[in-house]
Amino acid sequence: MKTIKQENPLIHCMTNMVVTNFTANGLLAIGASPVMAYSKEETADMASAADGLLLNIGTPSEAVIESMIIAGRAANAQGTPVILDPVGAGATPFRNHIIRKILDEVNVALIRGNAGEIAAILGEVGTVKGVDAQIKTDPIQLAIKAAKQLNCVIVVTGATDVISDGMRTVTVKNGHPWLTRVVGTGCLLGGVICAYSAVKSESLIDAATEALVFYGVAAERAFTKTQTQGIASFQIQFINELSQLTEDEAALFKQVEEIELEEKEK
Incomplete structure (x- = not known):
């Protein structure tokens, strides 16, 4: 977080129309510099200049996906981390097709999604309702399996978040259920992870872990201050907490566990 505020990384967000404003404000709150560019005529230039690229398929179209692939290739050429948020994976064949297309044509460094x-993405069947998907599986084993098959860092978000590269696995238990009642908090999280990855690309697991802790503690503090007021107040206070919370304060409340090899094999 200190480095983000010092370096003000440029985060190229190719996100969905539902969450654009919330994502931009959240990234500004933590000290990053968001830019939203979608046209294929400029996405390569923008991605080349950016410190991180977020691809969020929440409202997909053929034109947007074409632009995402152009941006992804440009980011790859610069060694810039590409973060994929596969919103609604499994909801329709079209979403499954474009996720596979992105993974086939772009070197994705990290994928953030819920368990479903x-x-x-792995072809496992769950219960899908709109863009929300559920599956009865152990998120730790799912993260490890996905990381090995997809050859990238996987972040499975939920009541307990799991981060894995297939060899090393970490869990984070910070956060609050009210995050699920505000549209865009998952998508903004993808942007925050991208900002952390931009300044800590040598260890994406550590970058994602620190991002999840910071994000989760900010949510906990926001709930404490607005629990008698309601969700709308929580949403505003959450952005306030993202802007005011310090790295040292977040560290005091972190709930992080490194999963040992023996535990993974059970």
Whole structure:
């Protein structure tokens, strides 16, 4: 977080129309610099200049996906981390097709999704309702399996978040259920992870872990201050907490566990 505020990384967000404003404000709150560019005529230039690229398929179209692939290739050429948020994976054949297309043509460094979305990428069947998917599986084993098959860092978000590269696995238990009642918090999280990855690309697991802790503690603090007021107040206070919370304060409340090899094999 200190480095983000010092370096003000440029995060190229190719995200969905539902969450654009919330994502931009959240990234500004933590000290990053968001830019939203979607036209294929400029996405390569923008991605080449950016410190991180977020691909979020929440409202997909053929034109947007074409632009995403152009941006992804440009980011790859610069060694810039590409973060994929496969919103609604498994909901429709079209979403499954474009996720596979992105993974085939772009070197994705990290994928962030809920358990249902990650499982859908692997071809496992769950219960899908709109863009929300559920599956009965152990998120730790799912993250490890996905990381090995997809050859990238996997972040499975839920009541307990799991981060894995297939060899090393970490869990984070910070956060609050009210995050699920505000549209865009998962998508903004993808942007925050991208910002952390931009300044800590040598260890994406550590970058994602620190991002999840910071994000989760900010949510906990926001709930404490607005629990008698309601969800709308929580949403505003959450952005406030992202802008005011310090790295040292977040560290005091972190709930992080490194999963040992023996535990993974059970």
